Amino acid sequence: MNALAELLDEATLAARAIPRLTDTADLDVPAAYQVQRATVERRLARGERIIGVKMGFTSRAKMVQMGVDDVIWGLLTDAMLVQHDLDTAGLIHPRIEPEIAFLLERPVRTPADVAAAVGGVAVGYEVLDSRYEGFSFTLADVIADNASASGFGHGPWHRPRDVANLGLVMEIDGRAVASGSSAAILGDPLRSLTAAARLASAAGIELQPGWVVLAGAATAAVPLPAGAHVRIAAAGLGHVEVTTR
Numbered sequence: 139m140n141a142l143a144e145l146l147d148e149a150t151l152a153a154r155a156i157p158r159l160t161d162t163a164d165l166d167v168p169a170a171y172q173v174q175r176a177t178v179e180r181r182l183a184r185g186e187r188i189i190g191v192k193m194g195f196t197s198r199a200k201m202v203q204m205g206v207d208d209v210i211w212g213l214l215t216d217a218m219l220v221q222h223d224l225d226t227a228g229l230i231h232p233r234i235e236p237e238i239a240f241l242l243e244r245p246v247r248t249p250a251d252v253a254a255a256v257g258g259v260a261v262g263y264e265v266l267d268s269r270y271e272g273f274s275f276t277l278a279d280v281i282a283d284n285a286s287a288s289g290f291g292h293g294p295w296h297r298p299r300d301v302a303n304l305g306l307v308m309e310i311d312g313r314a315v316a317s318g319s320s321a322a323i324l325g326d327p328l329r330s331l332t333a334a335a336r337l338a339s340a341a342g343i344e345l346q347p348g349w350v351v352l353a354g355a356a357t358a359a360v361p362l363p364a365g366a367h368v369r370i371a372a373a374g375l376g377h378v379e380v381t382t383r
């Protein structure tokens with residue numbers, strides 16, 4: 139596991155894509171999550187802190203785009219939080235996608251804790267950067283690669299509210315590049331949070347107060363070029379912007 143984690147971690151640090159692990163290794167889903175954990179451990183050893191989790195493939199649009207059909211999750215660290223601008227030079231082939239973000243104010247150990255745990259909701263985005271050549275992978279590969287996690291950001295937090303059917307629009311340099319509804323996320327992004335709670339309890343991880351949970355993209359991701367201005371808006375939740383260099 140550690141050798142595979144090292145390959146992924148080095149690919150991340152060097153911004154150089156690698157062949158899929160499953161081309162040469164026998165990797166099932168439980169083993170892939172062990173590799174994921176080991177990649178995150180390497181980040182923690184460099185001083186990064188876990189500040190949340192991200193859900194993946196919670197919408198048909200994403201499953202169809204990537205050819206994968208199971209809900210997965212990955213871990214977010216403080217180093218991934220984007221503050222207004224992002225240097226794409228250190229990335230391989232970044233993509234961006236709109237997200238709904240939850241802020242936890244209480245620990246979540248089981249799905250039963252979810253309803254009382256949400257302290258805020260926001261419109262957000264995720265920057266994906268698969269460490270695999272051609273941004274192409276199997277389910278086990280993408281799990282091992284921490285669900286392609288690279289960066290994320292969110293707009294202002296709002297008090298908890300119904301986010302089941304919010305219109306989402308993502309623009310790059312003023313041109314709409316993706317639009318959809320939060321209903322595409324398992325019918326209601328809150329269900330994605332429940333799924334995160336289920337995966338967390340199975341993994342023996344407690345979701346912590348202060349953590350952010352990205353519910354998963356409602357639309358396909360789009361390539362994120364350098365020198366771009368991206369604006370993501372969700373009805374009732376305002377917007378968030380990011381500029382790339």
Ligand code: OOG
Pocket residue numbers: 192193194195196197200204235264266268280285286353354355359
């Ligand atoms: C994997 C991550 C999927 C989402 O929101 O569905 C994901 C990928 O598409 O590279 O983050």
Ligand code: MG
Pocket residue numbers: 192193194235237264352354355
């Ligand atoms: Mg995502």
